[in-house]
Amino acid sequence: MFRINTINGNNRMSTQDLLESINAALAQGETEFEIEASGQHDIGGPLWHPEGKPLKFYVKNAGQRVGSMCLPGTEIIVEGSSSADVGWLNAGGRIVVKGDGGDTTAHCAAAGTIYVGGRAGTRSGSLMKHDPLYEAPEFWVLKNVGSFSFEFMGGGIAVVCGYDSQQFESVLGDRACTGMVGGIVYFRGQAKGISAKDTKILKLTPDDIAYLDGRLDDFLTAIGRKEIRSELSKWNEWQKVVPLSYDERPKKANTDIYSFRTESWVPDSIFGDVCDDDFAVIGAIATGEYRRRVPVWENGKYSAPCEFNCTASIPSQQRFNLLRDGKIEEAYRLVLEYTPFPGSVCGAVCPNLCMDDCTRKNVDISAQIGKLGRYSAEAMLPHAETKTGKKVAVIGGGAAGLTAAWQLARLGHTVTVFEADEKVGGKMEQVIPRSRLPQETLAREIARIAEMGVALKTGVTVDREKFAAIKASHDAVVVTTGGHTTRVIPWPGHERIIKGLDFLKAVNKGQKPAIGKKVIVIGCGNSGMDVAVGAYGLGAEQVTCIDVQRPAAFEEEMTHVKKLGGEILWPVFTKEVTGEGIVTQDGKLIKGDTVIIAIGESPDLSFMPDGVDLERGCLKPAGDYSVAPGIFTAGDTIRPGRLVDAIGAGRQAALAADAYLKGAGFTAAQKIVIPAERLSTAYFKKCHSCDVPEAKSDYTRCISCGTCRDCHMCLKSCPENAITRTVGVNGAEYTSDPSKCIGCGICAGICPCGVWNMETNAEPLVFYR
Template sequence: MFKINTIDGNNRMSTQDLLESVNAALAEGETEFYIEASGQHDIGGPLWHPEGKTLKFFVKNAGQRVGSMCLPGTEIIVEGSASADVGWLNAGGRIVVKGDGGDTTAHCAAAGSIYVGGRAGTRSGSLMKHDPLFDAPEFWVLKNVGSFSFEFMGGGIAVVCGYDSEKFESVLGDRACTGMVGGIVYFRGKASGISAKDTKILSLNAEDIAYLDGKMDDFLTAVDRTEIRNQLTDWSQWQKVVPLSYDERPKKANTNLNSFRTGTWVPGSIFGDVCDDDFAVIGAIATGEYRRRVPVWENTKYSAPCEFNCTASIPSQQRFNLLRDGKIDEAYRLVLEYTPFPGSVCGAVCPNLCMDDCTRKTVDISAQIGRLGSYSAEAELPKAEAKTGKHVAVVGGGAAGLTAAWQLARLGHDVTVYEADAKVGGKMEQVIPRSRLPQETLTREIRRIAEMGVTLKTGVAVDKEKFAAIKDSHDAVVVATGAHITKVIPWPGHEQLVKGLDFLKAINRGERPAIGKRVIVIGCGNSGMDVAVGAYGLGAEQVTCIDVQRPAAFEHELAHVKNLGGEILWPVTTKEITAEGIITQEGQLIKGDTIIISIGESPDLGFIADGIEFDRGCLKPAGDFSVAPGIFTAGDTIRPGRLVDAIGAGREAALAAHAYLNSSSYAANQKTKIPAGRMSTAYFKKCHSCDLPEANNDYTRCISCGTCRDCHMCLKSCPENAITRTIGATGAEYASDPNKCIGCGICSGICPCGIWSMDTNAEPIKFYR
């Protein structure tokens, strides 16, 4: 807490020095302030924390305007009383004065709350107002207020509790609520002199009582007077003041304002020498250039959470929209523009990060995006209409390499994939258990890549000489050899370890590696769980999986191993490998006949030409995925990761290589996730897991965040019929007619997809010469 005493001997700190000290402390990260003031002004004013943390001020002996222009996230507690203008122009802060407030307390308050634990002076609550885009300001006074209170009040809520005020003829003072046009004033006790031409006094209804009763505890706790709650909650003693409606107010004779301005007032206007006055009278509700805000249709400006979280950038909301429109084949083909493995990866082994942050989860259950991929396993895309005459080599036939080859072939290039193994597919073919990734699905999707025109050459080991030959015979090269070297820590006895990657590859080749009855797996990631499952499939009686940290595998993978009888232990740090098992750093022996290590892999890049930059054993590409002119890389050669990461990188590398072949530059598309507050989910009915449709029918639940789902809600809800719908090249398009639109914001508020935004009207008004 930052503490400061503004009196040093006979010297008093100036207001400017105090405020500068507070700002300096705030810049150093302080969020709580205790100030022994001596009448300094503006303490706790318009301040904010760069990280959005709450700022708290504890103040004694405050001067004028404590909490003036206070912002949201600021709380000010004043011990004792404060002088004039407490909370002047309060814009969202919480201000508590435990004693009396001076004149014009809460003057011009527009948001936030002001609590006074004593009396408030004259003109308190005057000019309070309420911007409907924000919560209404609240002003509570325990005792009474002075004359001219709530003068010209335009909005907000004021509460005068009238405690210890029986001696006053009016707890609202004299001539209260003069010129009041908005808001509400609750008061307890006697009141007189209230402007009858502007207001009326009513009894409380159930909604009023609910509000006062719900807020009373917060107020009394803040001002340390909880013991008088029962005394203040006899609602028969309370009334309220509200402004008269337009129809209730006395009317004056009609005056032709335009005639007055052009004839009676100064001809040409009082400012005729500097501006051209059109003498138009701008009403509270305006169209065209005089609107305060204008709607903007921002279709596809933002990424949906599913698209943003997917490292392959698949716009699943667009797939669901196509299904909703009955364009089934088009929906299934759309995913092929981003990945050639919708069935193998999206529908089988992907962790489906797209579903983790799905907006639908705020209603019930995420849309079934993962399962949707399996419907695209047999979809087809047409070949490129024309060939470019360029030849591209892809070294490595895993997820990244085959994705790059697929994309480059679709762009019209001749592509050859060089794979060292007998089959292409990388870890999808060699490592992932068939139980998780069916062989027929992968085979079908690799066949689709070949049918796109990609030449697949297997059994080709690439060394430096071969790589140089490939580079010389092709216009560009994409290196995507993956990571196939199991990481091994050189503990004593590490020679006895079985490498997890070799173990899984052997199983997928149809072999049966010899293992003991008790197996220890070092590493509790998803690969470690695959090793454990494989060990049980080979006849292991007990599998113990250990890790130095919390297991990184998915919960369902951990649960599967546990259901098979496996044991998950962490944190466990290995000290030595012995014939009996593992000795931990604590000296404990974990018995095991076979010990398999699966703590990650690194790439084998010994074939890379000299001069290419490395970073911790991996390639270090530029922003366009290039490591040298005409040589690009993707996937585990940059950083070992998930299959979906490799697919996304493979696509980006292909687009970068395509730009290079066309002598242009390439920059990756930066995605921006749509702010959650833009969507309106109240229109969607909840369902339970038992009510879920099939994935290809889940478009009824998809909110289509950031992409128009053509629901017509804005069209039907616009009170001025200002919105029009047309069919363009990409589907339905909506627009707002500025000559009809009044800037009310209903279209933005009702849009479930967050397409409409309300922007400040930037259209210049031609007025000054």
């Protein structure tokens, strides 16, 4: 609690010094204040904590405008009474005055709550208003208010309890509610002199009673008067004042504003020398160029979280939309535009980053995106309609290389893949255990690439001479040889270590490399877990995996190893490798017959021509994935990564090579994730995990973030029927008619996908000369 006493001897602190002291304390992180004031103004005004924490003020002897322009998150409690302008222009704070409030209490309040435990003065609640984008302001008074209260009130809720006010002819004072056009004033007791030209007095409805009954306890608790609850709860003693509707108000004859301005006022308007007045009469609700905001249909402008997180940029929300529309084959084919490995990677070994931030997780659990790839096993895209006559070589037949080859062939180029191994597939074929990636799935997807027209040449070792020959006979080359050199740290005894990549390759080829009963695996990434599983498959009795840092492997991979009996230890720092195992830096011995290392791999780029930039043993491409004219690269030759990273980079490298062959420039597309606040999940029913449908039917739960799901909600909810739906070659499209649209924003508020956005109307108004 930060305490300030504004009287020091015979000296009184000025308002400016007090406010500066409060601001300085806020900057230091203070959140609660006890202020012994002496009439200073503006205490607890527009303040905020640097970390957004709520603020609380206990104030005695406050001056004018306590809580003026108060912001959300601020609470002010005034002991005793306060002078004029309490909560003037309140913008969201909670203000409690336990005594009387002065004149113009809650004047111009636009949000928040103001409680007065006594009486309030003249013009209290005048010009209260309500922006429909925010909660309505509330103003409660225990006793009565002075004259002219609620004058020109435009919105909000006022409650005058009339306690201890029987002596007054009107608990609302004289000439209350003059010019009132919005809001509600609830009152208990007598009320005379209320403007009959602007308002009417009604009995309470059940909804009114429910509101008052639900809020009364909070009010009485705040002002410390809970004992009078039963007295104030006699609802037959209450009434309410509401404004007359336009049709109910008395009309004057000859109210033609146009005629008045053109015939009776000033010819050519009062500003006719500087502007051209069109004499248009703009209503409170405008259409066309006079709207304050206009709706914009931004279908596809933003990426859904699934698409944004996927490094291959697969728009899964579009797949679900196609399934929703019954376009099943089209949905299964869509993924092939981004990856040729929907079954091998998306549906088998990918960590499915697409599901990590799925908006559906805010309702129940993520949409089943990963498994969706398995349904594309039999899908096929059409061949290029025309051939370009250009020849492209891809060196390296792993995920990045085969993806690049697939994309280039689809673009009409003649593509040949050169692979050093006896089979293409890279680490998918050579390293990943068959238990994680079924051989038949990978074989089927590689066959699909070949069927697209890609020539696959295996057993081709590329050195500098071979590379020069390939480059000379092709119009472009894409280098995707991956990382196949296992990193080994030269500890004493490192010659005893088996390289993890060599071990996994041997296992996948059906060989049975010799290992002991106790195996130590250095490295707890996914490769390390694959090594551990492979060791158990070869008869190891105990596998211990160690790392210097928190294991980077997926949780399910580590869980699998632990279920097999494996142990995962970290942090462990190796000092020496001996015949008995590993000696750590702190002198402990981890026993093991066999030590296998899996801490990463680096590429062998010795075949690359002189002049190509290398950085830490990897290629350093330009923004268009090129390392030299006509030479492009992707995957682990740039940096080690996941298979989905290699697929995404392979596609981009293919698009860059295609642009080069066409003599065009290339810039990788930038993804922007849709702001979460634009999405509405309230329209989706929560389901239990046991009710989640299989992936191909999960379109019922997909929110389709950033992409129109054609739900018709905007169409049906527009109050002016301004929205039109048309169906074109790209599916359903929605437009808003400016001549009907009033800029209310209902379309943007109700759209679950966040496709509609409200922007400031930028249409110029030609007025001044």
